[in-house]
Amino acid sequence: MAVSIALAVSNRLQPIAAAFLCLMAMQLAVASCTPEPAPYATRVAILR
Template identity: 75%
Template structure:
């Protein structure tokens, strides 16, 4: 049976570093999820405003 590489690496990490490795995997998953989302079309660019002095 094929194992997922990330889970296999997580198992081999020492007990002290397992929470850190899990946090890194969660951050990677969150980045992939947010990268798949489409941006809101409301304000794609910052508006230029004239500043009076």
């Protein structure tokens, strides 16, 4: 599918299409990873 999309665009837009496809692949790879455990809220001392 990605190859057919890349062949359909003009020669001028091929590098941009390749970069866009790489960004989409990286986003999918990062989204599939489990997030690091992080606290939802932290207590901060407020001095008045």
